[in-house]
Amino acid sequence: MDHLERTLSGNPPSRIHNYDETNLTDDPGNKKVITKRSSKYVENICNSSKSAFSLMLCGNAEGHVIPIYVVYKVESLWTTWTEGGPPRTRYNRTKSGWFNSVTFENWFESVFLKEVEGGGPSALIGDNLASHINERVLRLCDAHSIKFICLPPNTTHISQPLDIAFFWPMKGAWRELLREWKKTKHGSCFSTLPKDVFPRLLAKLMDKLELKKTQNLQSGFAKAGIYPTNRQKFLDRLAENKNCTLDEDLVGQAFLDRLQKERQDFIGGPGKPRKKKLQVLPGDSISYEDLQQARVDTGPVAKNKKRKVVSSSSSDESDIMDFVDESDSGSEEDSDENVDKVGELEGDDFVIVMFENNKFPGRITAIREKGAEVDGMEKRSKSWR
Numbered sequence: 001m002d003h004l005e006r007t008l009s010g011n012p013p014s015r016i017h018n019y020d021e022t023n024l025t026d027d028p029g030n031k032k033v034i035t036k037r038s039s040k041y042v043e044n045i046c047n048s049s050k051s052a053f054s055l056m057l058c059g060n061a062e063g064h065v066i067p068i069y070v071v072y073k074v075e076s077l078w079t080t081w082t083e084g085g086p087p088r089t090r091y092n093r094t095k096s097g098w099f100n101s102v103t104f105e106n107w108f109e110s111v112f113l114k115e116v117e118g119g120g121p122s123a124l125i126g127d128n129l130a131s132h133i134n135e136r137v138l139r140l141c142d143a144h145s146i147k148f149i150c151l152p153p154n155t156t157h158i159s160q161p162l163d164i165a166f167f168w169p170m171k172g173a174w175r176e177l178l179r180e181w182k183k184t185k186h187g188s189c190f191s192t193l194p195k196d197v198f199p200r201l202l203a204k205l206m207d208k209l210e211l212k213k214t215q216n217l218q219s220g221f222a223k224a225g226i227y228p229t230n231r232q233k234f235l236d237r238l239a240e241n242k243n244c245t246l247d248e249d250l251v252g253q254a255f256l257d258r259l260q261k262e263r264q265d266f267i268g269g270p271g272k273p274r275k276k277k278l279q280v281l282p283g284d285s286i287s288y289e290d291l292q293q294a295r296v297d298t299g300p301v302a303k304n305k306k307r308k309v310v311s312s313s314s315s316d317e318s319d320i321m322d323f324v325d326e327s328d329s330g331s332e333e334d335s336d337e338n339v340d341k342v343g344e345l346e347g348d349d350f351v352i353v354m355f356e357n358n359k360f361p362g363r364i365t366a367i368r369e370k371g372a373e374v375d376g377m378e379k380r381s382k383s384w385r
Contacts, residue, residue, distance in 0.1 A: 001231040007147050008123055013061035013227050015122040018220075019112070020162040021099050021132075023052040024171070024202075026193045028179040051192050054098050056107050057162060061227035063214030066115045068202070069107045072195060073097025085199030086206045101134045108137050113144060121145040125226065127156050158237040161220030169216060173208045177201055345372050 008016060027050070035042050056069040067088035072081065074093045082091045090110055092103050099107075116122045124141070126132060128150035141148045151159045158164070181187040181201060193201075209216075221227045225234035345351075349364045353374050361384055362376040377384040 001225070001229070001234060004149070004226065005229050005231075007149060008227070008229060011121060011123050013221075014064070015116070015120060016061040016221070016227055017058055017066075017112070017116070017122065017124050018060075018161045018226075019056065019058040019124060019126045020156070020160055020167075021054060021056050021129075022162075022167055022171075023054050024174050024198075024205075025052045026050070026178070028175045028182060052097065053198055056099060056104075056111075057166070058112060059162065059166070059213075059217045061161075061218065061221040063217045065213060065217065067111055068206075069103075069111055070199075070202070071097065071099055071103055074195075078195075080196035081199065083196070083199060084203060086203045089199070089202070091199075098131075100131045104132050105134060105137055108140065113140065116146065117144060121147070123147045123149055125149045125151065125161075127151055127160070128153060159224050159226075159234065161217065161224050161226060163220075164223050165216045165220030166213070169212070170205065170209055174201075174205050177204055177208070 033042060051073070054071040054073075056071075057065065059065040067090065068086055070085070070089060070091045072091065072093045073096065075095065077091060077093055082089075085091075090107070092106060094100055094103055112124070122145065124146055126149075133148075133150075138148060140146070156163050178193070178201065181193075181197070187197075206213075222230075223233060223237075225231055345364055345367060347364055347367065351362060351364060351372070351374060353360050353362055353376060355376070360376045360378075362374040364372045365375045366373040379385075
C-alpha cells in the first residue's frame with residue numbers, strides 16, 4: 001500500500017485502470033425452485049458443456065469500461081464469429097483458449113493504448129501472470145507514461161476491483177441470458193453454444209449491465225482500497241490470523257472413552273474363522289451336530305515337519321548335502337533330536353537343497369557316506385528343468 005500511494009499520487013480516477021482476464025462458460029448453472037415436499041427429483045433438462053470463452057475486461061476508477069477483447073479456442077477465425085457483438089469489440093484465437101503473451105500484447109496495443117493515448121500519465125493495475133508481462137509491453141508503458149502495477153500474488157480476490165464487484169453480477173446476468181437462449185427453439189437444437197451466437201449474447205449482456213456497471217466498478221476500486229486510497233479497507237479484507245491453541249478441558253474424558261470404544265468395535269474382536277472342506281458322500285446330507293462329532297473324532301492335527309539344509313559340500317562330480325527336519329517351533333535346542341540319518345534317504349527321492357544361499361529342487365541319484373548325491377534342477381523362465 002505504501003508503493004501504491006506513491007505511484008497513484010496525482011492520477012485522477014479516469015487514469016487509474018484495472019484489467020483482468022475471465023471467461024464465460026456454456027453452463028447456465030443450477031437454479032433454486034419451490035416444489036412439493038414429496039418430490040424426489042426436481043430437474044430441468046438443459047444442454048450444457050464445459051466450453052468457455054475468454055475475455056479481457058478493463059475499466060477505470062471512474063466507472064468506465066473500455067472495449068472487450070475476446071479469445072476463442074480455435075486455430076482460425078470466421079466472419080460470423082465477430083458479428084453482432086458489443087461496439088469496438090476485438091476477437092482473437094489461441095490453441096488453448098486462454099490469453100498468452102502474444103494476445104495480451106495485441107490487446108495492450110490495439111485496445112488499451114488507444115483508450116489512454118494522449119491523456120497524460122496513467123496507471124494499469126493487474127495480476128502478475130507471466131503471460132501478461134513481456135518486454136515490449138513494458139517498453140510501451142515507458143514510452144506512453146503508463147505505470148504498470150502488479151498486485152501481490154494470491155490476493156486478486158481481495159485486491160482486484162473487477163473480481164470484487166464487477167465479475168459476480170456479470171456472470172449472474174450471463175447465466176440468465178444463457179438459460180433463456182437455451183429454452184428457445186434455436187437454442188435447444190445445440191449441445192454447445194455456437195461461436196456465431198456468442199457475440200450477440202455478449203452484446204445483450206453488456207446492455208443488461210449498463211445501468212449498474214459504473215456503480216459496481218467504482219465500488220470495486222473503493223472496496224479494494226485503491227481509489228480513494230485507503231489501506232484500512234484493504235487490511236480489513238485480510239483473513240484474521242488467530243493463534244488457535246487446543247484446550248484439553250474442552251474434550252471430556254467421557255467423549256474420548258466413547259471414541260475408543262467405537263474404535264475397538266472395528267479393530268478388535270476375533271478374526272475370521274478358517275474354513276475346511278467337508279467330506280460328504282454324494283447324495284448325503286450333514287448337520288451341525290455331525291460336524292461337531294467329526295471334530296471330536298479327528299482331534300488336533302499334527303503339524304508337518306519341514307526339511308532344511310544344515311551343511312553342504314561339493315565335489316568334482318556332484319553336490320553332497322546333509323538334511324535335518326525342523327519343527328514349526330523353530331527352536332534350536334531340540335534340533336539334534338530331529339536329525340535324519342543319511343541312510344533314511346533313498347534313491348529317486350525328491351528334495352530341496354541349499355547351494356550358495358539359493359534353494360534348488362532335485363532328485364537323489366546316489367547315497368554316499370558324507371551325504372546324498374543330488375541331480376539339481378535349473379530354473380528357466382517360470383518353470384524348473
